[in-house]
Amino acid sequence: MRAQRGNALVLFTLCCVIGLASMSGIVAVGSRIVRNTTAQNGADAVALGLLIGGADGAQRVAIANSVTIENIEQAPAKVRVWVRSGDSTASATADFGG
Numbered sequence: 528m529r530a531q532r533g534n535a536l537v538l539f540t541l542c543c544v545i546g547l548a549s550m551s552g553i554v555a556v557g558s559r560i561v562r563n564t565t566a567q568n569g570a571d572a573v574a575l576g577l578l579i580g581g582a583d584g585a586q587r588v589a590i591a592n593s594v595t596i597e598n599i600e601q602a603p604a605k606v607r608v609w610v611r612s613g614d615s616t617a618s619a620t621a622d623f624g625g
Contacts, residue, residue, distance in 0.1 A: 566612035569594030570619035577606045578621045 569592035576588030577599065585608070589596050594610040605622035 562613055562615045566594065566610060566615035566617035568592065569612055570608055570610045570617040573610055574606055574608045574619040574621035577608060578623070
């Protein structure tokens, strides 16, 4: 009977270690997804801000979304921006649709 208790304790400890390692991995992946989504949302907003409000509008939107504008390409009715949020980068394009 005592040997079975020892085996159960080892198995329980192993399950706890595997569970904790799995949760750590899930948290790391989830955190990365949130950072990438934040950067993409910021890029989308900055592109629209640039299209509607020019460089000043884009800068205001970037500040409001906590992103840094890395690069801008402009055409008469279309813009493309690249932004950085922490260690994540994203790009977005906006146009007047005409």
